[in-house]
Amino acid sequence: MTDNPIFAVAAKAAALRAQGADVITLAAGEPQAATSAAVVEAAVDAVRDPATHHYGTAQGDPVLRALAATAVAGDTGVPWSADDVQIALGAKHALFLATQALIDAGDEVLVAAPGWPGHAEVVTAAGGVAVPVATDEHFRLSAEALDHCRTPRTRAVILSSPGNPTGAVHPASRLRQIADWAQQHGIWVISDDIYRAFDYTGTYRSILRVVPRLRGRTVVVGGVSKEHAMTGWRVGWLVAPPEIIASARLHVSRTITHVPTVNQRAARAALNDPGTPVEAARAYRRRRALLVETLNGIDGIDCPLPDGGMFAFPDVSGLLRDRGWTSSADLAGWLLDTARLAVVPGEAFNAPGRIRVCFAVDDETLITAIERLQTALASTEHESSAQQLEEVR
Ligand SMILES: Cc1ncc(COP(=O)(O)O)c(C=O)c1O
Structure with a gap:
């Protein structure tokens, strides 16, 4: 019996964090935001009410x-x-x-x-x-x-x-x-x-x-x-x-x-609070645009603009082919090790050649994650062009 592969990525990221590594996770299928104060207050009131005991x-x-x-x-x-x-x-x-x-x-x-x-x-x-x-x-x-x-x-x-x-x-x-x-x-x-x-x-x-x-x-x-x-x-x-x-x-x-x-x-x-999801959706829409545009700016990545939800699901097969990773799982492992960035490999969803990237995180986290991704991939671009040059010679 196998456990949900998404939890496996999250667990590896959590283990690295526990060792002191500065890991950003865009792997989780959940909003990064805390639950609203109104909900938390209602829960505190409920705890104090013996009827809930x-x-x-x-x-x-x-x-x-x-x-x-x-x-x-x-x-x-x-x-x-x-x-x-x-x-x-x-x-x-x-x-x-x-x-x-x-x-x-x-x-x-x-x-x-x-x-x-x-x-x-x-x-x-x-x-x-x-x-x-x-x-x-x-x-x-x-x-x-x-x-x-x-x-x-x-x-x-x-x-x-x-x-x-x-x-x-x-x-x-x-x-x-x-x-x-x-x-x-x-x-x-x-x-x-x-x-x-x-x-x-x-x-x-x-x-x-x-x-x-x-x-x-x-x-x-x-x-x-x-x-x-x-x-x-x-x-x-x-x-x-x-x-x-x-x-x-x-x-x-x-x-x-x-x-x-x-x-x-x-x-x-x-x-009783319909405003929170509306606010979240507004912020996610903006972050979706930023993430998808960035991903599409990277050679070898083709990211459709998702109609809904909280994930980008780019096709990274071009990247795998050009830079030598054997699978999305290989790429995701490399991103975690090198860029300290967690994403879920497409294999978890029956979609090898893709990765899932969550954009339900705050602006700062998303921007830092994007910078890490760009920096890490740029370093491999240099490596792979140096390698190509070497091969030509
Ligand atoms: C499509 C879908 N349905 C259901 C769930 C589970 O939701 P819950 O946390 O309320 O069990 C998830 C969580 O990722 C999901 O992606």
């Missing part, structure tokens, strides 16, 4: 569930109530709960390739088989590609838009096509909307907004991790038809009992 309900705090239902109703245009929501330990746990509710051992779930490894991991953890589906040149899934991978055991597809690591946003026309395909074949859609707030083209639509009749076959997954810089608090949710919620509630009750109440109170405060 005792068991709560397995389905989750009803006030938080109502807030999540309202948020998802706003996105989907479909009415949801607190009864339709299960609170989970982050979006990843919500994805697991959805998957285990939907599949029997050996059932197949379609996931995007390139894609976030967590999607395949939750399917495996639930006893299923994750089937990678190749995305198009814009990293989007299509009904044709999905159908190509469909078998009698296909139960669900996990759709993530905006996506990680690609930032791909599926336009309404594509979502309609996927929804029609899912409906025709009785396949469930798990819509992972964790990056919904980070849409730089204004094209993000929830699949249910486009095709509301899919409501009985769709699970919407969300959470506060990315939008509110709360990855460590572990609060997410799934919003789904009653049979899925019943299964998820039972699983939570039999395992973790419920998500810690203090953390749920903190998440309530986050959902």
